[in-house]
Amino acid sequence: MSENTWNQKHLLGLEHLDREQIWIIFSLAKQIKQRMAEGEKKFDVLDEICVGNLFFEASTRTRTSFNLAAKRLRADTVDFSGSGSSLVKGETFIDTARNIEAMGVEIVVVRHATPGASHLLAENIGASVINAGDGAHEHPTQGLLDLFTIWEHKDSLEGLTVALVGDIAHSRVARSNIWGLRTLGAHVVICGPTTLVSRRWQDFGVEVCHDLDAILPRCDVLNLLRIQFERQRTGLFPSIHEYAHLFGVNRERMECAKDNVLILAPGPINRGVEVTPDVADGSHSVILDQVTNGLAIRMAVLTLVSGRCL
Amino acid sequence: MSENTWNQKHLLGLEHLDREQIWIIFSLAKQIKQRMAEGEKKFDVLDEICVGNLFFEASTRTRTSFNLAAKRLRADTVDFSGSGSSLVKGETFIDTARNIEAMGVEIVVVRHATPGASHLLAENIGASVINAGDGAHEHPTQGLLDLFTIWEHKDSLEGLTVALVGDIAHSRVARSNIWGLRTLGAHVVICGPTTLVSRRWQDFGVEVCHDLDAILPRCDVLNLLRIQFERQRTGLFPSIHEYAHLFGVNRERMECAKDNVLILAPGPINRGVEVTPDVADGSHSVILDQVTNGLAIRMAVLTLVSGRCL
Amino acid sequence: MSENTWNQKHLLGLEHLDREQIWIIFSLAKQIKQRMAEGEKKFDVLDEICVGNLFFEASTRTRTSFNLAAKRLRADTVDFSGSGSSLVKGETFIDTARNIEAMGVEIVVVRHATPGASHLLAENIGASVINAGDGAHEHPTQGLLDLFTIWEHKDSLEGLTVALVGDIAHSRVARSNIWGLRTLGAHVVICGPTTLVSRRWQDFGVEVCHDLDAILPRCDVLNLLRIQFERQRTGLFPSIHEYAHLFGVNRERMECAKDNVLILAPGPINRGVEVTPDVADGSHSVILDQVTNGLAIRMAVLTLVSGRCL
Numbered sequence: 001m002s003e004n005t006w007n008q009k010h011l012l013g014l015e016h017l018d019r020e021q022i023w024i025i026f027s028l029a030k031q032i033k034q035r036m037a038e039g040e041k042k043f044d045v046l047d048e049i050c051v052g053n054l055f056f057e058a059s060t061r062t063r064t065s066f067n068l069a070a071k072r073l074r075a076d077t078v079d080f081s082g083s084g085s086s087l088v089k090g091e092t093f094i095d096t097a098r099n100i101e102a103m104g105v106e107i108v109v110v111r112h113a114t115p116g117a118s119h120l121l122a123e124n125i126g127a128s129v130i131n132a133g134d135g136a137h138e139h140p141t142q143g144l145l146d147l148f149t150i151w152e153h154k155d156s157l158e159g160l161t162v163a164l165v166g167d168i169a170h171s172r173v174a175r176s177n178i179w180g181l182r183t184l185g186a187h188v189v190i191c192g193p194t195t196l197v198s199r200r201w202q203d204f205g206v207e208v209c210h211d212l213d214a215i216l217p218r219c220d221v222l223n224l225l226r227i228q229f230e231r232q233r234t235g236l237f238p239s240i241h242e243y244a245h246l247f248g249v250n251r252e253r254m255e256c257a258k259d260n261v262l263i264l265a266p267g268p269i270n271r272g273v274e275v276t277p278d279v280a281d282g283s284h285s286v287i288l289d290q291v292t293n294g295l296a297i298r299m300a301v302l303t304l305v306s307g308r309c310l
Numbered sequence: 311m312s313e314n315t316w317n318q319k320h321l322l323g324l325e326h327l328d329r330e331q332i333w334i335i336f337s338l339a340k341q342i343k344q345r346m347a348e349g350e351k352k353f354d355v356l357d358e359i360c361v362g363n364l365f366f367e368a369s370t371r372t373r374t375s376f377n378l379a380a381k382r383l384r385a386d387t388v389d390f391s392g393s394g395s396s397l398v399k400g401e402t403f404i405d406t407a408r409n410i411e412a413m414g415v416e417i418v419v420v421r422h423a424t425p426g427a428s429h430l431l432a433e434n435i436g437a438s439v440i441n442a443g444d445g446a447h448e449h450p451t452q453g454l455l456d457l458f459t460i461w462e463h464k465d466s467l468e469g470l471t472v473a474l475v476g477d478i479a480h481s482r483v484a485r486s487n488i489w490g491l492r493t494l495g496a497h498v499v500i501c502g503p504t505t506l507v508s509r510r511w512q513d514f515g516v517e518v519c520h521d522l523d524a525i526l527p528r529c530d531v532l533n534l535l536r537i538q539f540e541r542q543r544t545g546l547f548p549s550i551h552e553y554a555h556l557f558g559v560n561r562e563r564m565e566c567a568k569d570n571v572l573i574l575a576p577g578p579i580n581r582g583v584e585v586t587p588d589v590a591d592g593s594h595s596v597i598l599d600q601v602t603n604g605l606a607i608r609m610a611v612l613t614l615v616s617g618r619c620l
Numbered sequence: 621m622s623e624n625t626w627n628q629k630h631l632l633g634l635e636h637l638d639r640e641q642i643w644i645i646f647s648l649a650k651q652i653k654q655r656m657a658e659g660e661k662k663f664d665v666l667d668e669i670c671v672g673n674l675f676f677e678a679s680t681r682t683r684t685s686f687n688l689a690a691k692r693l694r695a696d697t698v699d700f701s702g703s704g705s706s707l708v709k710g711e712t713f714i715d716t717a718r719n720i721e722a723m724g725v726e727i728v729v730v731r732h733a734t735p736g737a738s739h740l741l742a743e744n745i746g747a748s749v750i751n752a753g754d755g756a757h758e759h760p761t762q763g764l765l766d767l768f769t770i771w772e773h774k775d776s777l778e779g780l781t782v783a784l785v786g787d788i789a790h791s792r793v794a795r796s797n798i799w800g801l802r803t804l805g806a807h808v809v810i811c812g813p814t815t816l817v818s819r820r821w822q823d824f825g826v827e828v829c830h831d832l833d834a835i836l837p838r839c840d841v842l843n844l845l846r847i848q849f850e851r852q853r854t855g856l857f858p859s860i861h862e863y864a865h866l867f868g869v870n871r872e873r874m875e876c877a878k879d880n881v882l883i884l885a886p887g888p889i890n891r892g893v894e895v896t897p898d899v900a901d902g903s904h905s906v907i908l909d910q911v912t913n914g915l916a917i918r919m920a921v922l923t924l925v926s927g928r929c930l
Contacts, residue, residue, distance in 0.1 A: 041668035048351035061719055064698055068723050071696050076381050078374055099371055102601035103378050268715060291722035358661035386691050388684055405888060409681055412911035413688050
């Protein structure tokens with residue numbers, strides 16, 4: 001369909017992004033990362049462009065990563081957060097965004113608790129919209145940085161077995177991973193308590209499993225989703241202790257895993273719950289690589305939606 | 311008095327700003343807006359100047375508009391908000407401002423809940439002070455952008471009938487509009503519930519009315535002030551529903567208005583209260599123009615108080 | 621030990637900083653201050669360097685001062701504050717910092733309620749760490765700006781008698797002052813209620829006194845620490861009124877002081893408690909000089925830890 005040219009105004013999710021578009025992002029992110037490794041720190045790509053960060057949910061790393069990405073491309077940034085904003089005065093979400101656009105903001109990065117919020121925005125404003133997380137729906141730049149990190153270490157995702165472990169039900173990261181991994185040819189297993197992992201994903205070609213130890217020996221990648229204490233409703237799993245016992249990755253489990261298994265975690269990690277500190281800081285972990293790659297991925301996405309070149 | 315030169319160190323209000331000074335602002339704002347429309351995004355006016363935004367009340371759009379205006383003039387900006395600041399440690403307002411000045415801030419943009427706060431600051435620090443809202447007193451850049459927007463669409467304000475509709479009693483926007491509109495020769499009508507619109511304004515040459523439908527056919531401009539739910543004390547008007555019924559501008563009311571009536575609203579608007587969505591988004595509405603003009607007005611004001619040229 | 625070259629990667633405290641290192645900071649700060657007084661506003665020192673401000677406690681002036689210092693050196697800055705950050709999601713302090721570092725932040729300015737937090741960080745990340753206050757332990761840039769301000773007015777600290785008045789027990793500013801003043805040869809007196817001033821400081825060569833009037837006539841400098849209402853536990857002193865009566869510096873006390881006594885206060889000051897307004901704003905007060913010097917000191921420290929030159 002595309003001949004290696006970027007054809008998207010927005011980045012709203014990975015569900016409908018095809019293989020070619022993902023490769024364009026990866027190729028640009030790789031180039032950016034290499035040039036930064038060679039000492040280049042700033043790129044004159046978004047000079048005089050204004051990027052608005054609309055975060056209606058708490059965020060450190062995603063907001064900061066987008067902010068730094070924009071600054072490294074020499075964009076101006078303006079930050080909006082839920083508290084202290086017009087939202088307390090009763091303005092609608094779209095009115096807020098339209099106002100920001102009327103002030104000359106050309107790219108909007110949005111996080112919102114409601115699934116589909118970024119789509120709604122893209123339909124109602126002229127600026128480019130990048131989804132930085134919409135409820136439990138998608139978080140495409142996180143999905144892309146996870147995929148990019150795997151690709152960096154494994155050269156290809158074709159045929160890899162990638163397990164997403166934990167709270168699939170509430171995870172936008174899981175959804176973006178599932179779509180992206182499928183598109184790039186990986187075999188996806190989702191694994192966690194029955195209350196948090198729905199069998200319906202089988203209809204989308206995803207393997208569903210509730211016993212980590214049963215799948216561990218054949219996984220090339222384990223992506224350990226965080227248990228979101230702040231979102232859990234009582235009763236979805238018995239206890240943190242039991243979760244750690246059944247699904248936490250520790251030294252014993254690592255001994256049953258492949259020699260070259262990769263450990264990913266979107267963070268912020270709960271040490272001792274999803275993963276023990278020795279594994280999180282160990283040689284299989286690429287958790288900090290993910291953070292570094294997140295910057296490159298976001299710089300690539302900002303560049304592409306702006307229609308400018310590196 | 312002035313021969314087309316700006317002679318103000320501060321912008322504290324429109325009450326004492328004469329016609330010549332207002333035209334200097336408008337002329338510069340128009341020039342800035344034109345150059346931005348031609349693709350110019352940044353102006354080397356405030357390079358190396360530091361603008362401090364002291365917001366002791368919640369604000370999205372005004373704070374953001376000033377921030378973007380400063381950035382487009384290549385100023386540095388530092389933000390202070392009430393929470394997380396020294397104010398929680400008991401420091402006085404003036405001490406906070408003096409400290410900020412001692413750090414090299416040259417222009418202070420201040421919003422404070424107390425009427426006269428910006429005047430107090432201007433008397434006590436050496437930096438230029440721009441009032442971004444002081445209680446129910448004045449909000450001069452909002453007044454200027456309202457006037458500028460009317461001027462853009464009507465070529466002159468002389469002899470126009472402009473109605474300010476809503477909660478006049480608690481509105482700094484109303485006060486700044488009244489002074490500025492009077493100075494530029496418009497006939498001002500204030501219209502709203504008797505509890506929110508005082509007869510005393512008649513002493514200042516303002517027409518006072520409590521029946522929107524009675525004045526509607528002869529208004530050139532309707533400026534629909536927002537009902538500030540967060541400030542209302544119980545009992546000032548019977549219900550939101552009744553307010554919308556009596557003073558909300560909807561399709562039926564628009565049919566009684568002049569063909570070329572302009573609809574302004576300082577926002578954030580309460581859709582369905584002061585104005586229905588079809589009118590807010592309709593062809594008479596210049597609500598988003600106001601936002602865009604706010605940027606140009608604030609860039610002009612920042613430039614003028616800095617003593618620099620475009 | 622050092623031959624006039626800076627040999628520190630971090631600035632964690634003044635306890636172990638020797639005289640030569642302090643003089644290197646002062647010499648650079650003096651040069652920066654002079655060049656700024658001559659109209660220079662920006663220095664191309666930290667161009668393309670990213671400074672991360674990690675503030676896990678409320679702060680206006682220190683955070684702002686570091687932010688402005690970084691901007692005057694043309695660094696990029698990213699701000700993290702406790703609220704709205706990953707800390708609410710349960711991430712550890714070190715994980716937060718490592719993540720920020722993985723995004724390319726090269727200098728971390730950290731404030732944290734826990735004594736030793738900045739040391740912990742310095743041991744666990746590769747970036748340079750500047751302590752902006754760790755509990756009641758140290759606040760080295762505040763200590764340095766206090767010392768620098770005294771040095772500016774007195775030419776030397778050797779043999780000066782400097783009194784730190786107030787709540788020594790809870791004050792990181794007191795600790796940094798004590799170490800730095802001792803290193804530069806001043807005689808240090810700590811003075812305040814018995815509940816807030818420990819006799820154990822005598823073991824470190826510090827004079828301890830509970831009667832301000834007894835030492836007043838022989839002090840060259842009075843550094844009036846603020847009473848931190850928000851930290852006080854009930855019972856440490858009888859009342860604010862009594863504190864002001866016993867330790868507040870007012871006109872009467874000034875008449876018993878040396879003619880050339882200097883009044884310092886780290887601020888934010890509680891007018892009428894530690895110091896009366898006439899003294900705070902009087903000719904002996906160098907309180908606003910401290911703020912201005914804070915900017916120069918922080919620019920010097922940022923420059924030195926970066927390994928770059930002015």
